[in-house]
Amino acid sequence: MQVKTYRAPTINRALELVKNELGEDALILGNKKVSVSPTENYVEVMAAIDPGNPDPLPPEPPPGLDFQARQELQEIKSFLSLLISSKDYFSRLQMQEPLAEVYHSLLVRGLDEKHCYVLLKSALTQPQEAALGKRQVVEGFCRELLARIKFARPFHNLTPTASDPCTFSFLGPTGVGKTTSLAKLAAYLKIKRSLEVGIISIDSYRIGAVSQLGTYAEILDIPFEAVQSQREFQLVRQKFKHHDLVLVDTSGRNYLRRSHVDELKELFGKNRNLHHFLVLSATAKDNDLKQTIRHFDSIPLHSFIFTKIDETLTIGSVINQLLRFSCPISYLGTGQQVPEDMELASPRRLLSFLFPAKNGDSGKN
DSSP: OEEEEEEESSHHHHHHHHHHHHOTTOEEEEEEEEEEETTEEEEEEEEEEOSSSOOOOOOOOOTTSOHHHHHHHHHHHHHHHHHHTTHHHHHHHHHSHHHHHHHHHHHHTTOOHHHHHHHHHHHTOSOOSSOOOHHHHHHHHHHHHHTTOOBOOTTSSOOOOSSOOEEEEEEOBTTSOHHHHHHHHHHIIIIISOOOEEEEEEOOSOHHHHHHHHHHHHHHTOOEEEOOSHHHHHHHHHHTTTSSEEEEEEOOBOTTSHHHHHHHHHHHTTOSSEEEEEEEETTSOHHHHHHHHHHTTTSOEEEEEEEOGGGOSOTHHHHHHHHHSOOOEEEEEOSSOTTTTEEEOOHHHHHHHHSTTSOOOOOOO
């Protein structure tokens, strides 16, 4: 690939130079304004052209390559193909100030570059003669984003049966706030919804967590049982069969190890009317979140709960997972107060994190 740099008094003149020398298929790699003196400046544009066939994509990995590495490589190949097929749009993305401003602000907030690019491209498919306004760009992006994200309302239309009470487990890595999230929702369901709730703990690794949950249950006057086996779990579910629903706390483990997920799956067995929340921290690294979710692919997840929303400025890592995986989002943990700091996830609330000038809403389900 041939890369050249062009300098001109204005951006239009620089693009004209690129077009004259490299042609219509030139790819704009970047641009910047350079100040020589208080009264003298110019625009510098870096452009490239492939003189022959496009650079070949990376070869297929050898058969023995790790599954995770193959997935990562496939994502890279997919994004490269997208860029090669969208040269004109990429140039426009770099050159139009409002569009470039939104694009880079989303990247700063942690949104994956590929998702950001695809959403903006989908939102603004028609060529624009006039310069795009920032509001138009933001509205188009938000429309495309929300069309790809699912939201769940888990405690509406509960359907318990005589033998299988509606049961919701809280799964997730250590330290993400599963026990606190369960306590917040138990208090809401008991006090605000007037539902009969039972709590089960199968956390055999953290004695303190069992004690903490038992204290919450006592304060709320909710029956509480701790179990350590599949048989005990089934027996206690039967004990709570006349309750409206049962909430289950689980061990915090390193779920980047798939074997720990398999142990959970075995413990739950084939119980019916059992739904699983995957609780994740919004402060976790994007790639760690992605791999953790992938390791839960053998358990049918009901929805995500993201905690520690108030402790991060890069909410994009949360949005990335909602775009990568088909699982919906149900709740957001926004602090340590029980039960106040747990709110129902909504389109408007998610957008308020990406574009803070907007006012978010909150609520319970």
